[in-house]
Amino acid sequence: MSAIDNARQLGLAIQQDEVYLRFQEASKASDTDSELQSKIGEFNTMRMELSSELHKDESERDAEKMVSLENDIKAVYDEIMAMPNMIAYNEAKAALDDLINSINFVISVSVNGGDPLNCPDHAPSGCGGSCSTCGGCG
DSSP states (O other): OOHHHHHHHHHHHHHHSHHHHHHHHHHHHHHTOHHHHHHHHHHHHHHHHHHHHHTSOGGGOOHHHHHHHHHHHHHHHHHHHHSHHHHHHHHHHHHHHHHHHHHHHHHHHHHTTOOTTTSOSSOOTTOOSOGGGOOSOO
């Protein structure tokens, strides 16, 4: 079996992993949450308004409007981040990112000549991913 074939098998294993499945569920829940999507739309509209204001000549900018928009954007952002489906999405995304980082670390150790069966699941603290200057993984 070639390395590409093994990578395809790894891809299938990732798609069957509990972490991936939880992320997919959280993503779908956030995508179908009409209240959350409405807030995200409101947030994006305000960001476009602020961007439009920032692209005006300095003499044409409305400083009060900009401050108000910045405050409103922050308030809506905070509301979005506090919504249950967004919290679940962010937690699931962080767990998936952690899984992918662990997989990338094992691959990196392997490519640099390390033992993939005996290396840690995560990069040791302060690890930059290059094994050429480190003896910490074995």
